[in-house]
Amino acid sequence: MDNGTTNKSFGKRSEIPSDDGINSWLPLFFPAESEKVSYFINVEAGYFYISFDLEKNKGDEFIKELTTKATTEGFEFLQKKYSGVGSAWCKLDIIPEQGDGKHIFIIGKDKDKDTYYMSSISDNGKFNNTKHTENWARYCTSSNFFE
Secondary structure: OOOOEEEEEEEEEHHOOOOOOHHHHOOOOOOOEEEHHHHHHEOOOOOEEEEEOOOOHHHHHHHOOOOOOOOOOHHHHHHHOOOOEEEEEEEEEEEEOOOOEEEEEEEEEEEOOOOEEEOOOOOOEEEEOOHHHHHHHHHEEEOOOOO
């Protein structure tokens, strides 16, 4: 029985088939060099969680792109799923398979490993300026929504 959820793992980002459902959830900034990719999608509820590893130098490059820290609530949002989160950021980006609307992502890094965690806090993937602005203010430290 299909309950609208999917849970899968891949050794590398490049091993994920082009027709795999996770591709309709991943933003442009998702690292192509990701390894040990594991994800959970709940289509009915409209959310996903993904974890992945990056080699140290690739991780350092990735973190440089993450300029907006998450609020305590944003940090705790990820920490509920991944207890190892040591720091967290927010980022706006498009999901190519969902058009031009920007989505809000919370990205965390494990405090002890080169493992990263990510989820979207966009309202079921539907762009709604009011709801997005509220979520940005709630989960992200920057007051500039369209940075």
